[in-house]
Amino acid sequence: MKNDLKNMLVLICRIFLGFLFIYASLEKILQPEEFAKQVGYYKALPFGLENLLAIVLPWTELIVGICLLAGLFVDGAALLSIIMMLVFILAISQAMLRGIDITCGCFKVSADSEKLGLHTIIRDIIFLIMSFVVLNRQERKFEYLPKYN
Amino acid sequence: MLRVPLNQMLAIIIVSLAVGLFTNILRSDRIPILAQDLTQAENIDEVSGEPVAVTLAQAKSLFDNGVVFVDARDDEYFADGHIQNAWNSGFFMELMFKLDSLQSRDDGVVLYCSDDDCGSSEELANDLYNEGFTKLFVFEGGWLEWNESGYPVE
Numbered sequence: 001m002k003n004d005l006k007n008m009l010v011l012i013c014r015i016f017l018g019f020l021f022i023y024a025s026l027e028k029i030l031q032p033e034e035f036a037k038q039v040g041y042y043k044a045l046p047f048g049l050e051n052l053l054a055i056v057l058p059w060t061e062l063i064v065g066i067c068l069l070a071g072l073f074v075d076g077a078a079l080l081s082i083i084m085m086l087v088f089i090l091a092i093s094q095a096m097l098r099g100i101d102i103t104c105g106c107f108k109v110s111a112d113s114e115k116l117g118l119h120t121i122i123r124d125i126i127f128l129i130m131s132f133v134v135l136n137r138q139e140r141k142f143e144y145l146p147k148y149n
Numbered sequence: 150m151l152r153v154p155l156n157q158m159l160a161i162i163i164v165s166l167a168v169g170l171f172t173n174i175l176r177s178d179r180i181p182i183l184a185q186d187l188t189q190a191e192n193i194d195e196v197s198g199e200p201v202a203v204t205l206a207q208a209k210s211l212f213d214n215g216v217v218f219v220d221a222r223d224d225e226y227f228a229d230g231h232i233q234n235a236w237n238s239g240f241f242m243e244l245m246f247k248l249d250s251l252q253s254r255d256d257g258v259v260l261y262c263s264d265d266d267c268g269s270s271e272e273l274a275n276d277l278y279n280e281g282f283t284k285l286f287v288f289e290g291g292w293l294e295w296n297e298s299g300y301p302v303e
Contacts, residue, residue: 032173032180037275040184041268048184055173055180059165067161076157083158101223101238101262101269135152 003139010137013130014068017081020127021065024107028058031109038105042095060084068134071143078135085128092121187271187287197255200274200285208259208288209300216257219244221269222292231292232261233301238273245280254282261288261295 028035036054039045045053060080067077088106095102096116103113104120114120173179190201193211203211212218218235220227227237238244248258258277260270274285288295296302 031178032176033178036180036184037272041272043266043268048181048186051180051184052182055182056166056169059169059172060162063161063165063168073154073157073161075152075154076159076161079152079154079158080161095268098267099223099226099263100267101221102272 006137007139007141010134010139011141013133014074017127017130017134018065018067018069021061021068021081023065025058025061025065027107027109028054029062032058034109035105038103038109041100041102041105042091043098043100044091044094057084072145074140074143075135078131081131082128082135085124085131089121089124089128092116092124096121187289190286193257193286196257196286197283200260200271200278200287202289203259203286205288205290205294205298208261208286208290208295209298211257211259211286212300216259216286217248217251218259218261218288219273220292221260221262221273222267226263226292230296230302232295233303235261238269241273241276244273245277248277248282254280255284257284257286258282259286259288261291264291264293265289267291 032054035058036051039050039054042050061084064077064080064084067073068081092104096118100116102116104116105113106120107113170182187200187202190196190203190207193203193207212232218232219238220231220235221238222231224237224239227235231237236244236247248254260274260277262268262270270287270289270291274287277285
């Protein structure tokens, strides 16, 4: 019974994070220029690398989301999810500490998207914990690639 | 013991790198691999279109001509001190309303934040540009450079 509950929790986290990453990736994939500018406002990357990040990161989010939902490479996807959340938390914290008053660019890239704040950090910490739950699971349920048995 | 599935992670990164770069080549709204800095304004009287960067001297001459300055920093920083007569950016819609009631969208607006290492003035400039404002100056030196030079503050 206890294991059933654990498996259920893992599955809920997986599905939630899966949809979350897919949702977060869509507008960024559709509007790369806006997203690149948004990354630039954080003033955290040298040499104009914000463009390369804006080209690649949305696809990483999309693929991680699909992997988590479809049960493919769940370990790798969960670890990447952890790394992304850590990077997001760092990026937001440094911007807030330096008093950079910008919008988040987390889900929406348009002018009316939400401002950075403590709530964006807390939200990412929750997603970080959920990613740990997935990576640290005991049993593999509904996972299809690679095959473990 | 946590798993460290490096090979799976690498596979996902390589696929997204490949898809991202490849689709960026194919699409019409592609972006350069590395971002360019804002163009520096050569003649501040002939600016029209995308936001441009201005130097301290150019910002001062805009200031002397009575161009509106908008402070893109947080309220608390604004309250601590700002360029004389500058507006607090506040809510975006409110700012647009204030600008529209005072001048046309082809008239100049100077945006600044703390120094050249803050992105909020550039964000505000791009947002205004997307709304049809065409004479946007980003003073990248910002509050720090202005204040150090001894120009009017309040």
